Amino acid sequence: MGIDAEQLGLHIIQPTLTECGYYTAAAQRLLLGTAAAESNLGEQLYGKEGGLGLYRISPQVHQQVWDDYLVHYPDLASRTRGLASQRHFLQQPHQELVFNLTYATAIAWFNYLRCGADLTGVEASNTQALADIWWHYYHPTDPDGARFVKHYPLTRAA
Template sequence: MGICASELRQWVIKPTLKRLGVYSKAAENLLLATAAQESGLGSHLKPAGQRALGIYQIHSLAHRHIWDDYLALHSDMASLVRGLASQHDFLTQPHAELATNLSYATAIAWFMYARNENFSLPKSNDIEAMAVLWKRFYHPKSKSSTKDFCKNFEHYVIAEEVAA
């Protein structure tokens, strides 16, 4: 069983995006849908045989690229993201933060998208367009399809909102 979608939205994604100064309902839905697609909203933080970690299933190499190729060039944003990380653990095991620190992982997941020059958010309810962004910028080599992305959003997010 994963994390409650509405709680992840309210207590992690929304405050993190606001802290970064990039909040929008579309950004919130994109990250919620990404977590639904990648880990079933946290059903697995490190699937067997996989090297990616956390609810967003971020690979350590991608994590390093976010820091070296994007945040290093945006010092104000890097400072905000570093402020989300654990004081001591980040220095000794930075990639573990992707599994143990939801706010930090959310910020890194955001930059998996936002670091791309041609990235722009669709309307907040356009999950099909978000699926295209996911496939293009977040996980282009995934065997899953944009249809799978939409189905997972429906299953993990919409179904919970309807039931609540």
């Protein structure tokens, strides 16, 4: 049993995107769909391919978000670091992706931005458009966003 989609959206994703200055309904739905497609909303927190947590972010991608994206936005990097735990982040930074939902949500969003995703003009209700963004920018090995669409009903709430 995974996390309730409505509660994830309302209590984790929306506040995290708001804190980072990026909240839109489409962004919230994209992250809900990502969590559903990647981990079935938290049912599996360790992927066979090495992805970690709700969004199945690999340690390499985690590092790239910091090195290739957040490094260019010091205020945003500071805010993101503030979402991480004090001691655990310094000892095992990648484990934050597993047990810190707020931090993992921010990193997942910044990975989309790092890869060039643009939600301008995308309606939150357009499941296929969100699936196309997930497929193109987050999980390009999925044949066409089919897994996103398949799991999307789990993310009715936004």
